[in-house]
Amino acid sequence: xELCFMQYKLIAIDMDGTLITSDKKITExxxxxxxxxxxxxxxxxxxxxRMAANVKVLAKDLGxxxxxxxxxxxxxxxxxxxxxxxxxxxxxxxxxxxxVCRQEGLYVQIFEDGNYIFQKHTPxxxxxxxxxxxxxxxDPHLFxxxxxxxxxxxxxxxxxxxxEIQPMLTERFPMLNIGRSRPTFLELNNPExxxxxxxxVLAEKLGLQQSELIAIGDNQIDASMIEYAxxxxxxxxxxxxxxxxxxxxxxxxxxEGVTEVIEKFILRK
Numbered sequence: 001x002e003l004c005f006m007q008y009k010l011i012a013i014d015m016d017g018t019l020i021t022s023d024k025k026i027t028e029x030x031x032x033x034x035x036x037x038x039x040x041x042x043x044x045x046x047x048x049x050r051m052a053a054n055v056k057v058l059a060k061d062l063g064x065x066x067x068x069x070x071x072x073x074x075x076x077x078x079x080x081x082x083x084x085x086x087x088x089x090x091x092x093x094x095x096x097x098x099x100v101c102r103q104e105g106l107y108v109q110i111f112e113d114g115n116y117i118f119q120k121h122t123p124x125x126x127x128x129x130x131x132x133x134x135x136x137x138x139d140p141h142l143f144x145x146x147x148x149x150x151x152x153x154x155x156x157x158x159x160x161x162x163x164e165i166q167p168m169l170t171e172r173f174p175m176l177n178i179g180r181s182r183p184t185f186l187e188l189n190n191p192e193x194x195x196x197x198x199x200x201v202l203a204e205k206l207g208l209q210q211s212e213l214i215a216i217g218d219n220q221i222d223a224s225m226i227e228y229a230x231x232x233x234x235x236x237x238x239x240x241x242x243x244x245x246x247x248x249x250x251x252x253x254x255x256e257g258v259t260e261v262i263e264k265f266i267l268r269k
Contacts, residue, residue, distance in 0.1 A: 008265050010042060011045065012069060012199050012213065012215040012229065014048065014217035015048040016048070016131075017253055018218045021254050022253065034258075037266045038064060038066060047195050047198070049071065050070060050132055051111055053114040054070075054133050055081075056077075059081075069198040073196070073198035074086060076198050085202075087151065087189070087197075089152070090175075090190070091148050094153060097173060100172060104165060107122055107125070110152075115135045116135070118139070119139060121136075121138050151189070155188070157186070166186060176188050176189065177191045177193065177221075181219050195221060195222060209230075214233060215228065215233065216233035216257070217235070217238065219239060231247050232245065232248070233246055233247065233248045233250055235249075236250060236252030236255070237257075
């Protein structure tokens with residue numbers, strides 16, 4: 001694709017593995033670039049697998065005032081973090097997924113009212129708490145629930161285990177969008193709850209054209225928004241399959257890949 005230096009008006013930025021460095025930081029230069037982009041009139045949209053309650057705190061810390069895409073695309077919020085679009089997994093499908101996870105002995109969690117809910121406390125539930133800041137809820141009867149309403153299901157296992165089970169889950173549940181957000185995180189969403197659909201919904205609400213959008217990411221759940229945006233960007237540390245669909249490959253997350261894209265395509269520095 002020949003790059004067009006047009007007036008981009010929105011950049012959707014994946015967080016973990018893209019904006020956030022390997023040592024779990026967001027650099028001062030990245031923060032400054034995002035704030036300058038907003039000051040120039042662009043929307044700086046955090047587009048994360050994290051849920052809205054967590055992204056809201058991070059956006060405030062970063063001094064951002066744009067809408068956001070959360071929950072891997074299952075939630076779209078306005079600049080005040082009011083839900084403007086949400087997409088849940090069908091309850092009967094969610095129950096079937098949990099049953100498969102139970103049979104396979106997988107750590108799995110669902111999301112409800114700002115909480116993440118798991119059957120038994122494990123190191124994985126602690127890991128997610130450290131990352132998300134959401135309220136952990138242990139429910140010994142999670143697998144026996146008659147009705148499960150959740151915007152997404154998250155499985156946390158080793159990268160090797162996820163590579164084993166992802167094809168099986170994809171075959172068993174073709175009605176779901178299934179992809180990794182981290183090497184150890186496998187996310188399951190309603191197909192209408194992916195980042196690409198969420199970006200489309202948000203752009204339409206903001207009156208923006210597809211050609212005015214940039215999306216940048218590194219992992220499988222970023223693919224749909226990278227393909228949808230007028231300019232799809234993969235950071236240098238992205239999976240090869242993400243680089244293959246990107247229009248542009250930036251520096252990696254440890255070398256200001258996000259800042260590079262903002263400065264080059266929005267601020268024109």
